[in-house]
Amino acid sequence: MPTGDTIVAMASAPGWSARAIVRLSGPAVGTVLAQVCGVEPSPGLKVARVRLAPSQSLPVLAIVYRGPRSYTGEDAAELLLPGNPYLVERVISTMLRLEGVRSATPGEFTARAYLNGKRSLDEAEGVAATIAAVSDEQLRAARDVLSGAAGVRYRAWTEEVATLLALVEAGIDFTDQEDVVAISKEALGARAGKVAAAIEARLGGREGVEAARSLPRVVLAGAPNAGKSTLFNALLGRERAVVSPIAGTTRDAIEEELDLSRDLPGAGKVMLVDLAGLDEEAAGGASGVIGAMAQDAAAGAIASADAVLHCDPAGRFPVLATRGVVIRVRTKADQPGEDAIGQAVPVCALDGWNLGVLRRAIAESASAATGSAEVIPRHARALREAALRLREACAAEAELAASSLRQALDALGEVTGRISPDDVIGRIFATFCIGK
Known part of the structure; x- marks a missing residue:
């Protein structure tokens, strides 16, 4: 997704309300605020008026952030205005007329936070899962991801699998080196089985907390x-x-x-x-x-x-x-x-x-x-694949074990973000609402 533009979207729930939020992020935020609201782009809370027409203006509160100290890591701002859908649309339309400003795509604000290092991939998914939660179990799963606790577990499993893969491959590639001792089949089975058991216990026998x-x-x-x-x-x-x-x-x-x-x-x-x-x-x-x-x-x-x-x-x-x-x-x-x-x-x-x-x-x-499983659906599918491949590695000979461990590592990489194909990233952020 292009990141050089300034994006704008409504960030609050649609419909009538006491207050609505319009969110902006990107390099032209300062220019937009100056031209539309007549305020300086310095950080802080400001009272302003959005000029909708030569003789029309709307009172707003503007909260200005300077990158990297913002949600997205870029210059950003949020306008708080009366929650009238017509007025919100007028404000956004006024901003979209400026050069370099476009409507945000679903999840683009959080995608930029991920790309700018403000959120890990699993934490970004936690934002979407929190928004979509419809039960206590789903909310706990989302919080587990958003807080980073799930990521700590996933990365520990990933490190252990990567270590096991290195030990197995060393035994395959350097059998002629006296100082290289390959991991025994028994030790591999015990360590890989321990990780698989931990993953299976976390899944709780179900494919995560479903949406x-x-x-x-x-x-x-x-x-x-x-x-x-x-x-x-x-x-x-x-x-x-x-x-x-x-x-x-x-x-x-x-x-x-x-x-x-x-x-x-x-x-x-x-x-x-x-x-x-x-x-x-x-x-x-x-x-x-x-x-x-x-x-x-x-x-x-x-x-x-x-x-x-x-x-x-x-x-x-x-x-x-x-x-x-x-x-x-x-x-x-x-x-x-x-x-x-x-x-x-x-x-x-x-x-x-x-x-x-x-x-x-x-x-x-x-x-x-x-059950008590607190795993969001995409993570559950990847973890189930990882556990399956680890179980295969437990009983396999070295070459086949290495292949299974590599597949397990690839599956874990999908949730840790260390292996994050573009299609996986795009699929994650496409589940977001506009303005998030």
């Missing part, structure tokens, strides 16, 4: 006409799934985000999934093929779910094949039914009775399913 596009999946399972779709709609607070007394109405899985923070602060969101009813006889009749496909899809969704709401109005719950947490739900609790074996949550989706209790149970189960 909204990869939320914990909570599926509704049960026999046909068990009240799943009615409960699905009640949890969402709107009519999303078709409800009918005819068994088998739901064939395809229906997915919707469910925000649970109202019932358990910090819980965030889950992906709620309404499935076809579980029916061993669904494959019979003229629609046997379609019914069988629906049953297979439902079984697969249950098996891979993070949590399952097992619904039955009679309180009978056969065992389900799933890796997730199972919450037994006695639907249609306004009607007579048998006592459930074990603990079940009785609800009435028609009038909302006890739905709050169920929502809290879902939130707690989703939190348990995500």
